[in-house]
Amino acid sequence: MTSGSGIQIPSRLPLLLTHEGVLLPGSTVRFSVDSPRNMHLVSHRLLKGTSLKSTIIGVIPNTRDPEHDTDDLPSLHKIGTAGIAVQVVGSNWPKPHYTLLITGLCRFSVTSLLKERPFVLAEVEQLDKLEQYTSPAGEGVTAEDGELGELSQKFHQAAIQVLDAVSLEERFKKALPMLTRQIEGLKLLQKTRKISPDTEKRVLSVRKGRVFPVQQLNLDDEDEDDDGDDTTALERKVRGANMTEAALKVCLKELRRLKKMPQSMPEYALTRNYLDLMVELPWNKSTKDCLDIRAARTLLDNDHYAMDKLKRRVLEYLAVRQLKTSLKGPILCFVGPPGVGKTSVGRSIARTLGREFHRIALGGVCDQSDIRGHRRTYVGSMPGRIINGLKTVGVNNPVFLLDEVDKLGKSLQGDPAAALLEVLDPEQNHSFTDHYLNVAFDLSQVLFIATANATATIPPALLDRMEVLQVPGYTQEEKVEIAHRHLIPNQLEQHGLTPQQLQIPQNTTTDIIGRYTREAGVRSLERKIGAICRAVAVKVAEGHRRVEIEMRDGVQRRHWQLFNVKPSVLPDKAAPPEMPIVIDHTALKDILGPPVFEMEVSGEEELGQADRAAPADNQHVL
Numbered sequence: 001m002t003s004g005s006g007i008q009i010p011s012r013l014p015l016l017l018t019h020e021g022v023l024l025p026g027s028t029v030r031f032s033v034d035s036p037r038n039m040h041l042v043s044h045r046l047l048k049g050t051s052l053k054s055t056i057i058g059v060i061p062n063t064r065d066p067e068h069d070t071d072d073l074p075s076l077h078k079i080g081t082a083g084i085a086v087q088v089v090g091s092n093w094p095k096p097h098y099t100l101l102i103t104g105l106c107r108f109s110v111t112s113l114l115k116e117r118p119f120v121l122a123e124v125e126q127l128d129k130l131e132q133y134t135s136p137a138g139e140g141v142t143a144e145d146g147e148l149g150e151l152s153q154k155f156h157q158a159a160i161q162v163l164d165a166v167s168l169e170e171r172f173k174k175a176l177p178m179l180t181r182q183i184e185g186l187k188l189l190q191k192t193r194k195i196s197p198d199t200e201k202r203v204l205s206v207r208k209g210r211v212f213p214v215q216q217l218n219l220d221d222e223d224e225d226d227d228g229d230d231t232t233a234l235e236r237k238v239r240g241a242n243m244t245e246a247a248l249k250v251c252l253k254e255l256r257r258l259k260k261m262p263q264s265m266p267e268y269a270l271t272r273n274y275l276d277l278m279v280e281l282p283w284n285k286s287t288k289d290c291l292d293i294r295a296a297r298t299l300l301d302n303d304h305y306a307m308d309k310l311k312r313r314v315l316e317y318l319a320v321r322q323l324k325t326s327l328k329g330p331i332l333c334f335v336g337p338p339g340v341g342k343t344s345v346g347r348s349i350a351r352t353l354g355r356e357f358h359r360i361a362l363g364g365v366c367d368q369s370d371i372r373g374h375r376r377t378y379v380g381s382m383p384g385r386i387i388n389g390l391k392t393v394g395v396n397n398p399v400f401l402l403d404e405v406d407k408l409g410k411s412l413q414g415d416p417a418a419a420l421l422e423v424l425d426p427e428q429n430h431s432f433t434d435h436y437l438n439v440a441f442d443l444s445q446v447l448f449i450a451t452a453n454a455t456a457t458i459p460p461a462l463l464d465r466m467e468v469l470q471v472p473g474y475t476q477e478e479k480v481e482i483a484h485r486h487l488i489p490n491q492l493e494q495h496g497l498t499p500q501q502l503q504i505p506q507n508t509t510t511d512i513i514g515r516y517t518r519e520a521g522v523r524s525l526e527r528k529i530g531a532i533c534r535a536v537a538v539k540v541a542e543g544h545r546r547v548e549i550e551m552r553d554g555v556q557r558r559h560w561q562l563f564n565v566k567p568s569v570l571p572d573k574a575a576p577p578e579m580p581i582v583i584d585h586t587a588l589k590d591i592l593g594p595p596v597f598e599m600e601v602s603g604e605e606e607l608g609q610a611d612r613a614a615p616a617d618n619q620h621v622l
């Protein structure tokens with residue numbers, strides 16, 4: 001097997017089929033082996049063999065060993081690398097497998113397949129010349145096992161020389177070439193995953209003295225190229241976001257850090273999210289106010305019945321805003337019982353101004369980071385509700401309705417009311433700093449309106465910054481008007497009905513208000529009207545099943561069966577008309593059930609109704 005010019009590898013090689021790593025001559029690669037043919041190769045050949053020859057195997061890349069040894073062999077990659085197994089480690093966990101450490105010697109091509117089981121054996125042709133190492137010491141080597149013995153002697157001798165080098169300097173000199181070879185092998189392994197086919201030839205040559213004389217690889221440069229496009233696009237967005245100078249500076253700094261970070265780093269995603277938010281925020285984007293006081297009055301009147309005092313004050317506020325656009329404060333706070341229309345007035349104000357509307361529910365908020373956000377060092381940190389709201393509406397001058405400010409809580413995580421102080425103070429809020437953003441955002445263009453059920457629980461410092469407008473409850477007459485002007489038309493529309501299909505007379509509304517609801521606002525009333533609409537919608541959808549009633553005198557009459565009222569109960573000759581369905585007292589009882597409250601004795605004043613109301617028929621008060 002020995003030739004004058006080089007070392008010959010055996011012409012028959014057992015083949016290890018791999019699909020993950022690529023073994024190159026001179027490099028040392030670790031392979032994990034758990035498929036049947038490869039396992040047989042290790043147990044029958046590597047572990048049983050006693051000669052050095054038995055440790056030489058061929059490694060075929062790009063070929064997966066089938067899962068069962070009964071399966072057919074896939075077509076083999078034509079070129080492989082002969083290697084010497086320098087280490088075999090077996091383990092049973094999580095399943096039986098071996099880990100092989102193989103050092104590549106030279107390339108070969110498969111000429112014919114000799115056997116497929118229990119492991120693959122093939123006739124191979126050596127492609128590279130495997131040259132002898134010239135002994136630095138110039139000593140002759142006695143070959144015990146042909147060329148392979150000679151090769152192993154070389155390895156052995158190199159190791160012995162390192163061992164024999166007593167002085168540190170000498171030991172470095174001997175060990176350094178070995179280490180360089182190892183490092184170059186590892187670099188090449190990484191490089192082969194991306195390398196183009198034409199450069200492949202250059203790296204595979206085995207030369208004397210230096211195993212891989214390849215050009216210096218710069219792996220870092222390549223990584224940068226991959227995410228280059230992404231960060232460049234982000235940088236363009238950052239520069240085009242019209243943000244403040246301070247914010248731009250922070251963003252560019254973060255961008256520089258991002259460019260240096262590998263994508264797999266957890267901080268990469270955090271920085272990326274931060275920059276995405278900064279780009280999305282409406283730093284300089286606003287809607288144009290289209291305020292016309294007359295139109296505003298009409299709109300407010302159309303949307304809301306009664307509430308004269310509140311509407312007057314809102315109009316005053318809007319008028320001053322029209323005259324002085326840079327009006328600072330005051331913050332209006334509507335205080336009143338539930339369901340009196342505080343939120344809906346806020347929505348109307350946004351509509352009259354032509355601004356975006358965003359509601360921030362503060363009920364139960366007891367952590368100040370809900371308002372101000374978390375610092376970015378926290379896991380899962382987020383911006384606060386104010387910044388989130390701005391991101392949602394996409395403009396910097398929306399109407400923000402801070403709903404239920406009286407229900408703010410307090411906890412160990414800080415006092416959210418204190419955080420709101422800065423938000424609501426016109427002197428400070430032009431430089432509101434959310435912890436997550438860590439740069440100031442100008443909130444002075446935002447129109448804040450607050451709502452509360454009572455002033456008693458609003459922290460004094462917060463109350464001091466707001467102008468309280470009381471919204472009292474409605475009288476029965478006002479409720480009837482609100483129902484007929486707003487609630488019934490709204491509910492009909494929401495349920496796809498028309499006034500030609502459903503009519504609720506005034507005395508039915510009075511009945512609902514007096515016997516089924518007992519509240520200062522109109523929310524329950526709206527719900528009851530909704531319930532009536534649903535019941536009628538079912539009947540309309542069913543198409544008013546016609547019931548033929550056999551009359552006593554033998555004449556057949558048609559009758560519209562409504563609300564499960566027994567036909568016999570209806571007066572013989574007064575069958576109700578087909579449309580509209582009119583909700584009378586009987587229909588009301590059928591849909592809403594028996595009345596919950598007894599009607600007030602007429603003539604008594606309304607005050608104190610709730611105290612005296614006694615639930616009828618053992619029912620709970622709604």
Ligand SMILES: Nc1ncnc2c1ncn2[C@@H]1O[C@H](COP(=O)(O)OP(=O)(O)OP(=O)(O)O)[C@@H](O)[C@H]1O
Nearest residue numbers: 303304305337338339340341342343344482486522
């Ligand atoms: N004066 C009114 N005119 C017309 N609709 C009204 C009036 N008052 C209340 N409503 C209607 O009542 C419903 C409840 O109103 P809204 O949600 O604004 O009440 P709220 O006072 O904000 O209650 P809460 O304090 O529970 O949030 C809405 O559908 C609203 O349109």
